[in-house]
Amino acid sequence: MTPAALTVAALSLDLGPTRLVDGIGFSVAPGEVMALVGESGCGKSVTAQAIMRLLPDAIRQTGGQVRLGEEDLTALPERAMQAIRGRRLSMIFQEPQAALDPLDTIGAQIAEALRQPLSRVRAEVRRMLEDVGISDPERRIDQHPFELSGGMCQRVMIATALIARPAVLIADEPTTALDVTIQAQILDLLRRLAIERRTAVVLITHDMGVVADIADRVCVMYAGRIAEAGPVAEIFAAPMHPYTALLLASIPRLSDVPKSPLAVIAGQVPAPGEYGPGCRFANRCPRAEPRCATTTPPLLAAGQGREIACFAPLADRRAP
Amino acid sequence: MTRRISPGMWLILALLAGFVVAALGADAFATHDPLRQSLLLRLRPPGTLQAGRSFLLGTDDLGRDLLARILYGARASLLVAALSVSVSLVVGTTLGLLAGWFRGWTAVLIMRFVDTMLSIPAILLAVLTVAVLGPGFLKLVMVLGLTRWPRYTRVAYAQTLQVATLPYIRAAEMAGCSAPRLLLRHILPNIAGPLMVVATSEFGLMILFEAGLSFLGLGIQPPYPSWGSIMSAGRAYVARAWWLTVFPGACLFVLVLCVNVFGDWLRDRVDPRSRGRG
Numbered sequence: 001m002t003p004a005a006l007t008v009a010a011l012s013l014d015l016g017p018t019r020l021v022d023g024i025g026f027s028v029a030p031g032e033v034m035a036l037v038g039e040s041g042c043g044k045s046v047t048a049q050a051i052m053r054l055l056p057d058a059i060r061q062t063g064g065q066v067r068l069g070e071e072d073l074t075a076l077p078e079r080a081m082q083a084i085r086g087r088r089l090s091m092i093f094q095e096p097q098a099a100l101d102p103l104d105t106i107g108a109q110i111a112e113a114l115r116q117p118l119s120r121v122r123a124e125v126r127r128m129l130e131d132v133g134i135s136d137p138e139r140r141i142d143q144h145p146f147e148l149s150g151g152m153c154q155r156v157m158i159a160t161a162l163i164a165r166p167a168v169l170i171a172d173e174p175t176t177a178l179d180v181t182i183q184a185q186i187l188d189l190l191r192r193l194a195i196e197r198r199t200a201v202v203l204i205t206h207d208m209g210v211v212a213d214i215a216d217r218v219c220v221m222y223a224g225r226i227a228e229a230g231p232v233a234e235i236f237a238a239p240m241h242p243y244t245a246l247l248l249a250s251i252p253r254l255s256d257v258p259k260s261p262l263a264v265i266a267g268q269v270p271a272p273g274e275y276g277p278g279c280r281f282a283n284r285c286p287r288a289e290p291r292c293a294t295t296t297p298p299l300l301a302a303g304q305g306r307e308i309a310c311f312a313p314l315a316d317r318r319a320p
Numbered sequence: 321m322t323r324r325i326s327p328g329m330w331l332i333l334a335l336l337a338g339f340v341v342a343a344l345g346a347d348a349f350a351t352h353d354p355l356r357q358s359l360l361l362r363l364r365p366p367g368t369l370q371a372g373r374s375f376l377l378g379t380d381d382l383g384r385d386l387l388a389r390i391l392y393g394a395r396a397s398l399l400v401a402a403l404s405v406s407v408s409l410v411v412g413t414t415l416g417l418l419a420g421w422f423r424g425w426t427a428v429l430i431m432r433f434v435d436t437m438l439s440i441p442a443i444l445l446a447v448l449t450v451a452v453l454g455p456g457f458l459k460l461v462m463v464l465g466l467t468r469w470p471r472y473t474r475v476a477y478a479q480t481l482q483v484a485t486l487p488y489i490r491a492a493e494m495a496g497c498s499a500p501r502l503l504l505r506h507i508l509p510n511i512a513g514p515l516m517v518v519a520t521s522e523f524g525l526m527i528l529f530e531a532g533l534s535f536l537g538l539g540i541q542p543p544y545p546s547w548g549s550i551m552s553a554g555r556a557y558v559a560r561a562w563w564l565t566v567f568p569g570a571c572l573f574v575l576v577l578c579v580n581v582f583g584d585w586l587r588d589r590v591d592p593r594s595r596g597r598g
C-alpha cells in the first residue's frame with residue numbers, strides 16, 4: 001500500500017468549552033478520493049479548515065495531528081505553512097463565483113498559486129485551463145469572473161488549486177452551488193485530475209449521491225465524530241452503522257412510489273455542547289441499547305478496510 | 321454598466337474640467353503677471369482698459385490684475401487640496417486596512433485614536449499647528465493631510481472587515497497568499513470605490529480649509545495669490561471694490577459645489593443602493 005498523502009489523527013477542535021470535533025482520524029492515499037460525509041454542523045468544514053490551518057479565531061485545535069506525507073503540519077511555523085498552502089495542499093469551496101476576486105482577471109488569479117506574475121507563466125496557465133475543460137483559454141485567461149458562468153468559475157478554482165500540483169486537494173462542497181448537469185461534469189473532472197495527477201482528494205459533502213459518483217472511500221461523520229468509514233462500494237452495499245443505513249435510506253429513489261412521504265431520520269442532531277456521555281446518535285437510533293446512552297462506542301476495525309463505532313451494528317453478512 | 325449622464329452632471333463635469341484647465345494653464349491664460357504691482361492702477365473696476373492693457377476682472381489694492389490672481393489662486397487651491405487629500409488618503413487607508421485586518425488590539429488602538437482625532441475640530445487643530453510651526457506651502461499640505469485622515473480610516477476599516485470575510489479573500493488565503501499581498505492586491509482594490517467617494521468630498525473640504533487658512537493669513541503667504549488671501553485683502557475694500565471679494569468668493573463657491581455634487585454622483589455610481597435619488 002502506498003504511503004498516505006494526508007493523515008489526520010485524533011483531531012480535536014474546540015469552540016470555547018464546546019468540543020466541535022472529537023478525535024477524528026482518517027488518511028487519504030495519492031490518487032484516491034475520500035469523501036467526508038455528514039449533516040450540516042457535524043464538523044466537516046472546520047476539519048478542512050484545521051487541515052489548512054486557517055481556523056476561525058474562536059476555534060482552537062486542542063489535540064491531534066495533521067500530516068502531509070511525513071511532515072507534521074500542526075508543528076510548522078505559520079510562514080512555512082503559508083508556503084505549503086496552494087502548492088502542496090489546496091482547497092476549493094462552494095460558491096465558485098464568490099471565491100474569485102471580482103476585480104482580477106482569472107489568469108492572474110491562477111498564476112497567483114504559482115507565486116508568479118501571469119506574464120511569466122501564461123503558457124502554463126493556458127494549459128491548465130485547457131486541462132480543466134475551459135474552451136478558448138486564450139480569451140478566457142484575460143476575462144473577469146463576472147464574464148464566466150458558475151460552472152466555469154468552479155473549473156477556474158480547480159485550475160488554481162491544482163496548477164502547482166499539490167499532493168492533496170480539499171474540496172468543500174464543490175458542487176453544491178451548481179446545477180445537476182454541471183455538477184456531474186465537475187465531479188468527473190475532479191475524479192480524472194485526481195487520478196492523472198496522483199492527487200489525494202478530500203471531498204466534503206452532505207450528498208450521498210456525490211459520494212457514490214466519485215469517491216473511493218467514505219468517512220461518515222455524525223456530531224463531531226466518525227460513525228463509520230470504509231470503501232464506498234462496501235458501505236453502500238451493506239452499511240453497518242444505523243446512522244449510515246438511515247442516511248442511505250433517506251435518498252429518494254426513482255423507484256419509490258410517487259408522492260409517498262420521504263424517508264427521514266426522526267429527531268435532530270444534538271447541538272455541540274449538548275452531547276451526552278454516550279453515543280451521540282443514541283437518541284435517534286432505532287437500535288439503541290441502554291449502554292449506548294452512557295458509554296461512547298470506540299471506532300473499531302470491522303474487516304475489509306472498514307471501521308465502525310457502534311455497539312449494535314447492523315448484521316455484518318461477512319462476519320464469521 | 322452604461323448609465324446615462326444627465327445634462328446637469330455634464331455641466332458640473334465641464335465646470336470642474338474648466339477649473340482644472342484654468343489652474344494648469346494659468347500661465348497661458350493670465351494676460352498679466354499676478355505679482356506685478358502698479359500703484360497707478362489701484363482698485364480699477366472690472367472691464368477697465370487703461371494704458372493699452374485690459375483688466376477683465378479689475379485690479380486689487382496694489383494694482384495687480386485680479387483675473388491673473390484668481391487663475392493662479394485656483395492653481396494653489398487645487399494643488400493644496402490634491403496633495404493634502406493624497407496624504408490623508410494614504411495615511412488613513414493604511415491605518416484602516418491594518419485595523420480591519422488585524423482586528424483585536426490593533427483595531428482598538430487605531431480606532432480609538434481615530435475617535436480622538438475626530439473629536440478635535442480639524443480647522444482648530446490646523447490653525448494651532450500652523451501658528452506654532454509657521455506658515456508654508458508644504459506645512460499647509462502636511463497639516464491638512466495629517467488632520468483629515470480619520471474619515472478614510474473609518475471607511476477603510478469598516479470595508480476591510482467586510483471584504484476580509486468574503487470567500488474570495490479566504491480562497492486567496494487558502495491558496496497561500498501572504499497577508500501584505502492579500503491586503504494590497506485583493507482587499508485594497510475592492511474597497512477603493514468608497515474611499516474615492518470620501519476622497520472627493522474631502523477634496524471639497526480641503527479647498528475650503530485652504531481658503532479659510534489663507535484668509536486668516538496662515539495658508540498661502542503673500543505675495544502669492546490664493547482665493548482666501550485675495551478675499552482677506554479685499555475685505556477692507558468691500559464697499560469700494562466689491563469685485564475683490566465677489567469673484568474669488570464665487571469661484572470658491574462654484575468649485576466646492578461642483579466637487580460636492582461630483583462626489584454625490586460618484587457615490588451613487590459606486591454604491592448602487594443609494595441610486596435613484598439624483
